[in-house]
Amino acid sequence: MQRISITPRNNWQETVENLGFGFHTTDVPYWDESAYYSFTLKEIEKLETVSIELWDMCLKAVQHVIDNNLFSLFKIPEFMVSHIIGTWNNDAPAIYGRFDLCFDGIMEPKLLEFNADTPTSLFEASIIQWFWLKDFDEPKDQFNSIHEKLIEYWRYLKNYLYEDKLYFTCVKGSLEDYTTVAYMQDCAIQGGIETSFIHIEDIGWDNNNSYFVDLDNQPIQNIFKLYPYEAMVVDDFGKNIITDNSKTYWIEPSWKMILSNKAILPILWQLFPYHKNLLPSYFTRGNLINYVKKPLLSREGVNITIVEGEKIIAHSEGDYGDEGFIFQDLCKLPNFDGNFPVIGSWIIGQQSAGIGIRESDGLITNNLSRFIPHLICNK
Amino acid sequence: MKKSKTISLILVSGLLGCNHLSQHHRLYLRTDTNSNYTPTSSHYMGYYAFRPYGTYYGGSYIREGYASTEVHSISRGGFGRSGGFHASS
Numbered sequence: 001m002q003r004i005s006i007t008p009r010n011n012w013q014e015t016v017e018n019l020g021f022g023f024h025t026t027d028v029p030y031w032d033e034s035a036y037y038s039f040t041l042k043e044i045e046k047l048e049t050v051s052i053e054l055w056d057m058c059l060k061a062v063q064h065v066i067d068n069n070l071f072s073l074f075k076i077p078e079f080m081v082s083h084i085i086g087t088w089n090n091d092a093p094a095i096y097g098r099f100d101l102c103f104d105g106i107m108e109p110k111l112l113e114f115n116a117d118t119p120t121s122l123f124e125a126s127i128i129q130w131f132w133l134k135d136f137d138e139p140k141d142q143f144n145s146i147h148e149k150l151i152e153y154w155r156y157l158k159n160y161l162y163e164d165k166l167y168f169t170c171v172k173g174s175l176e177d178y179t180t181v182a183y184m185q186d187c188a189i190q191g192g193i194e195t196s197f198i199h200i201e202d203i204g205w206d207n208n209n210s211y212f213v214d215l216d217n218q219p220i221q222n223i224f225k226l227y228p229y230e231a232m233v234v235d236d237f238g239k240n241i242i243t244d245n246s247k248t249y250w251i252e253p254s255w256k257m258i259l260s261n262k263a264i265l266p267i268l269w270q271l272f273p274y275h276k277n278l279l280p281s282y283f284t285r286g287n288l289i290n291y292v293k294k295p296l297l298s299r300e301g302v303n304i305t306i307v308e309g310e311k312i313i314a315h316s317e318g319d320y321g322d323e324g325f326i327f328q329d330l331c332k333l334p335n336f337d338g339n340f341p342v343i344g345s346w347i348i349g350q351q352s353a354g355i356g357i358r359e360s361d362g363l364i365t366n367n368l369s370r371f372i373p374h375l376i377c378n379k
Numbered sequence: 380m381k382k383s384k385t386i387s388l389i390l391v392s393g394l395l396g397c398n399h400l401s402q403h404h405r406l407y408l409r410t411d412t413n414s415n416y417t418p419t420s421s422h423y424m425g426y427y428a429f430r431p432y433g434t435y436y437g438g439s440y441i442r443e444g445y446a447s448t449e450v451h452s453i454s455r456g457g458f459g460r461s462g463g464f465h466a467s468s
Contacts, residue, residue: 020391044380123391130386143380171459179391186390201459207452217453227458237457354380376380 001105002038003336003372009033009135020183021128023176031124032370033132037341037357038377043105044143044355050109050277051345051352054099057275058114061267062088062258073283074263075296075323077233083242084254092253093157095150095224096122098356100365101343104334108276111268112331112342113294116259117252118228120176121344121371122146123183125356129373140375144354146346147187153349154191161249162221165194167214170226172199181226188224200227205237211246224251228260230297262294262326280329290330295320301366306330314363333363340365341372 009015012033016024024031039047065071066088071081086092098119103109126146133142168185170177185195196214203220204213212220225232232238241250258264265281272278285291293305295318302318308330333340342365344356358369 020388127386127388127391141380145380147386183388183391186388189390190387199459201456203458204453204455205457207454213453232458235457235460237454240457 001040001043001103001334003035003339003341004038005035006033006136009132015131015135016128019127019131020179021123023179024128028368028370030371031128032359032372033136035339035372036136037372037374039105039143039374041376041378043103044376047101047103047109047143047343047345047355048352050101051099051347054111054114054277055097055347055350055352057268057272058116058259058264061264061271062255064271065258065264065267070267073267074258074261076257076261079239079242080229080233080254080257084257087253088255091160092251092255093160093222093249094252094256095153095157095348096252097256097259097347098122099345099347101345102331102333103343109343109345110279110331111265111277112279112328113262114259114264115344116256118226118260119344119346120180120226121356121358122180122346124371125344125346125354126150127183129356129371132373133375136373137375140377142354142373142375146348146354149348149351149353150184150187151190154188154193156191156349158191158193161193162246164219164221165196167220167223168195168197168225169200169203169223172201177226181224184224184226200225205240209245210240211244212240212248219246220248221246222249222251228297228299229254229257262296262298265294265328266326279331282327283324285327288327288329292328292330293325294328295325296323301364301369304364306363316364316366333360333365342369 012031013024016031021031065074066085071078071084076084096119097114097116098121099114100112101109102112126144130142130144130147133140166188168181168188170181181197185197188195198214198220202215204215204217205211206213206217206219209219212223214220232241241248241254263283265279266283268275269278269281280288282288285293290308291306293307295303298304298318298320302316303320304314304316305312306314333342338361339359340361340363341357341359344358346353346355355374357372357374358365359372360366360369
């Protein structure tokens, strides 16, 4: 694994915008092609193998949480428990997730967390970096079959959805979220599914019939959301999920509330102690000396504290943490000349589908991190 | 690793792409109002819905107005109220 500095393409902004990528730059560059990461095929195969194994372990962990009624450890509202168990037992449609891995090409990849409910950076990983490769060095390959696998899996899921259109939804006012959802919708269309878009604020609840409706007051039976469950269930409106007469398929299904919660990390460590791809993780600090304190529910790297010895070496502020924290043994991200990459490894359906790399200037990957493309080089 | 040689996007480029200058100016347009709904109440069965309607034209959504005269027993705006939250993770 190497980080190689290069000259960006001329007019790369226009190039990526033509692909529909409008959030390449905010206050700071997000898409960054002034460098790329090069992997050997062996390293890529390692990431692929590990991702599949982690996915398998995660599924076992969900079953363990359900069998042992461990929902309180996750601070999941009690009214959601039966819904979660129902979606798990009925194998409700699910399509994707992204493992965040610490990997330097030498050591075993280590699981930092699993973005199982609302993973983003999908469009960048699937499309933008692929077209970058075609421009930069077309004969080379990339660990990236995300696009094909998404289409293929939507085609597969079509038979498991209600015989109605599939809605796609996200919040108003976020181009990043809208792009991700539009891309996912694109893949579903190519998978042969009839689709429609509705902003999540516009979703209605029919009080007479007790089901969710669109802006034409038609029932919503299948819906892909880029909006997290913890936000959906925070007030009374979310409780409609469990009284819904349509028994709407929300994708991702509610059992992903278990995997998207950091409490899954201590559970995994309990179930698979000393596994080579896990970091020791606990609900209390215990004997950890060098550790990362993470809220159960946290996004964009907020409310993270990294302690080495007795000293805080990194900390981020935010609004999470009321629900509690977990403590994870510190695994420092590799340092490539002051650049700290996290590997985002995508699971589509049941398969490992590719990676995207986000890079930061420090040990905490946050909303200022950069997306860096990659390629496979066997020299 | 990447099996296909061609990738086509049938929706994204039309909605978000800017192959033409005129479309570029539409890149950041939202598909409807950004104003909030009146908070919903689970205790109140029915109220006057105030909802935008419109049509899609040339890949963009054109808002034509609001429907506010019909009585619906529909509550809206219950999701998405978590203060500027979006999903990046």
